[in-house]
Amino acid sequence: MSILIHKDTKVLVQGFTGKEGSFHAEQCMAYGTQIVGGVTPGKGGSVHLGKPVFNTMKEAIASTGATVSMVFVPPAFVADAILEAADAGIELAVIITEGAPVRDMQRSKAYATKKGMKTIGPNCPGIITAEECKIGIMPGAIFKKGSIGLISKSGTLTYEGANQVCKEGFGISTAIGIGGDPIIGLSYKELLAMFEEDSQTEAIVMIGEIGGDLEIQAAQFIKEHISKPIVAFIAGQSAPKGKRMGHAGAIVSGSSCTAQEKMSALALVGVHVVKSPAQIGKKVAEVLNK
């Protein structure tokens, strides 16, 4: 098993015919993902990459039976895409687009939650179940199938972590880039709970960063609910206070969002915290080969 997506997951692309949408949809299809079509308003009825294009999400779902959507629309249209997907009955929307306004995310995430739709992102690399299904922009080849679940706020650190894990002879069950914006969809807590239930996953890698307190909330959750071993790295230990480090949410403004605070909260509940990003894979090996 894996979490959230697998080889039979049917996926629609919102913003299917745009440059980014086309390029990455094609890459996903090459990886084996069941892309069953896409939505571009005004281009309904045409065929793109050999798949049908629809004007609305409702039509697309009725015709394809898709349960997951991959969102590539420009930032100004992200909220509308999420609301439309939620209203049409999509179960999971993966929002890759970078630059969605925070106010739009407040509204659209709250509505998605009300409708029972899960979201991942925005501003994230997406989700991949190794050697089965990739919904996002990550380089598929580095994710070998295996027993490690991975949750990360950062794109390239997701690849870095997965690559190290695979070089140590392990593999990935499912890896999720949750994004580093101030408001994001599924986060550590929900995903940790899913990995805990997943029989394929033996250990979890958690990559966090400065800003917000999701890692602190995760630590409290881990204490009560997670029995599988976790290896964690928190980026931004050397970041100055009050400076935004690339991601919209990566800024230290109080004491509870520093890397040090997060690392000690996690260590306190038994998480194997590494100080250097180069030690992620080795620590996983050390923990599992004990």
Next chain:
Amino acid sequence: MNIHEYQAKEIFNRYYVSTPRGYVASSVEEAVANAQKLGGSLWVVKAQIHAGGRGLGGGVKLARSIEEVREYAQALLGMHLITHQTTAEGTLVQKLYIEEGVEIADEFYLGIVLDRAQEMPVIMASREGGMEIEKIAHETPEKIIKVTIDPFIGFQPYHGRELAFGLNLPKEEMSRFSAFAKALYEAYRENDASMVEINPLVRTKSGVFVALDGKMSFDDNALFRHPEIVAMRDYSEENPIEREASEYGLSYVKLNGNVGCMVNGAGLAMGTMDIIDYMGGEPANFLDVGGGANASTVAKGFEIILKDPNVKSIFVNIFGGIVRCDRIANGILEATKMVNVHVPVIVRLDGTNAKEAVEILKNANIKNIISATDLSDGAQKAVAAAKGALV
């Protein structure tokens, strides 16, 4: 994006958030003329810089005569104001705000930010006006009244009552305070602000609530729908190198060390700073060159990093995904032809086609380009090179 106090107050006034009357000035003569235009016998001369802590830093002066207005304007304009939020050199004062004096009966704090845990805006109010809110939150959190606003219902009368009762305001002032807070919330929401803060908010002796100070910052992702706010941007308040980088789509933050960093992805860029720190070195910067690292972005990256004279080595740490490493390696070689890179460059490429990339760099045989086998090796070599221990 941040704006000045006088600009925040312009926005406040559009929403009927009361402020004292005032005019902005860029010269001593203009400051004096503004004071005369305001009339009265008490004025406040305020340095306009983005950093907080202006009062304590000596950037806010109370003038009791036109002569004093002139004196303070002369002293403040052109000075480098140092506060706990500026650099050690301080920030050049280029504009003043001349405001009418107000008779203060009571001081409060009122601010709105996004509560990331609840994913809604939270209004914070306190009787400890004039104090730094972070300090109050840390030392006496019970003195802050917090009310979160669900965007689906907006600011309701009961939110105003919760705030007013929380502050122990007399009943007759409740509706006035509530209207003030609601107006501020609208200014925050409609302009996609990420933070708005009034510290202090005062009640005058005549019982009116007035924003004595005003601070606003905005969600950069929403600026596309607020051209009037973009027009308020003051480039002189920004680090010139950081600004130049952003014009080329690079995200750069200057730090104090001597190991330059060029990385793809914000998380890995922070991780790279951390590993340099871990290896006993000091990162000179944060630099994310983005997903599509190519010859021209890498060249621009070198140029930006080398503007910092402290840089003694550069660590290029790129994880090639969709963009293959061999193409990035060629990009780096091309970039070194475009920019004169006079410090050792340690290159760590991993991911798709990494082996081919290492071959390309090896065959090019450029003296100050050194290949690293992995992340640790690269960081170690970059730190050693900055200390002059690697030739």
